[in-house]
Amino acid sequence: MEKKTPSELLTPPEYYYLQIFKEDVVYKTRSDYCDIRRHKNKTKKDESEESSRGRIQEFSKKSKYRLIHQLRNSQQTFKQFITLTYPKDYPMDGAIVKSHLNTLLTRLRQEFSGIHYLWVIEAQSRGAPHFHIIINQAIPTKKKIDKDGQYFYSECWSKRWSKITGNEKDKHHVRRGFRIDPITTSNGKKLASYMAKYYSKNEQKEFAKDFINIGRFWGATRGFTQPIVQGVYCASELKWMLKLCFHYANLERSKAGLKRYAFDADRGCSIWGFRKIFFEKVVPLFGDRLSRPYKDLEKPPTLYG
DNA sequence: CGGACTCATCCGTGACATCT
DNA sequence: AGATGTCACGGATGAGTCCG
Incomplete structure (x- = not known):
């Protein structure tokens, strides 16, 4: 044949x-x-059955591609860039860190209806996790200036974040843990390349070996990016x-x-x-x-x- | 031909959303 | 704040491609 x-x-x-x-x-x-x-129609999960799927280990190339795709094609206009950090002592469990993030995001959703955001987790050079979030609404802020230049501050949200992480007594963390920067460019393409660059600059900084349950590296609200036209043909x-x-x-x-x-x-x-x-x-x-x-x-x- | 690499697809895990 | 429901990211896979 x-x-x-x-x-x-x-x-x-x-x-x-x-x-x-x-x-x-x-x-x-x-x-x-x-x-x-x-x-x-799937039957209830059989506990003894082993799944073929491994745990999430790294921020893969494919994942990065999709992140950029979302940013390029999002119809949202971004107003603020939030950075969440931990103080000297930080959790070494991704599940805990993500639950902190989830609590904060839930608060945001409750307070600002119709909010859309995209978050990214990253390791700082010291190995601590921190988050970047871009949002399509503006949290009211005060402009402040210190030795590192000007920054924008929201007392209410800073306190909330330090409370969630259990560091409300750490004055320095309350002041620095929740940083807000206004976004000047409304261009999704520029923002995507900025985020991508920001990432490649930092990607060598890996999470410490004993950091467990990393989970996903980024996430966004549903509807953050929607097609103009879609259908089956x-x-x-x-x-x-x-x-x-x-x-x-x-x-x-x-x-x-x-x-x-x-x-x-x-x-x-x-x-x-x-x-x-x-x-x-x-x-x-x-x-x-x-x-x-x-x-x-x-x-x-x-x-x- | 064959190893290294790329990429679309599948589907379970983990995140968003909503309700209590 | 926890439980439950729904959605979608990303590991695994295997086909395709490139290059010697």
Whole structure:
């Protein structure tokens, strides 16, 4: 029998799940959506059964990519940059640290309705964990100046944070543990590159070996980043449109001296910096089809819906 | 051909959200 | 503040790609 090439073995997808974000376009291929709903019928967890999934160990490249993707495409305008730190003594358990963070974030959500935030955990050079949070609302602050320059201070929130961490008596921690900086740029792309740079500068600083239960390295509110358009489409209808997308994207990339995207309509891909091309070149030709998502799955399926 | 690397997909863990 | 419900991040996986 004749040997089949890999592309012949791969069954072509029937549907695309398309998401158009502020800056980037993402499409995923699906043969069907039944697998997504599998969670629903899952039987109760068997304690003795061992899971194949390991614990989170590091801030992976992939995770970093998604973080930047969220920041670039968020429709929020960011007002403040908060830094949470611990005093000299700090917990060596990620679960404790995260519960502190969670308490604070819950307070924020309660106080500022409609707030959106994105947090990132990081190790300081001394090995202590600290958090950066960007928020789309402004906590009222007073401007202060000390030997390190000017900074913004909220007495109420500083006290809350030191109380949560159990350091309310530590005057220095109350004063320095909760730092607020206003964000001047509203440009998501700039902010993303700033955060990414900030991170790469610090990534050598690892958590101490005996720091346990690190857990996730970043998180955001739901709805922090939402697509402008999303839907499920028949693959046959969108294939040519995607090809055109890649063509224009590659023209731009060649001009900029970047590596061309390899076009493969049978595998998912995200096309960065593509919104402009999408609306200028693609929508005029394919807008009609885009306005008609696959009829039985107009909305992307939810896990439990 | 084969090792090193890249990347999309799957699904369990861990985080957000809501209710009490 | 804890319990419960829902969502989504990221480890594991395996196919694809690059390079010698």
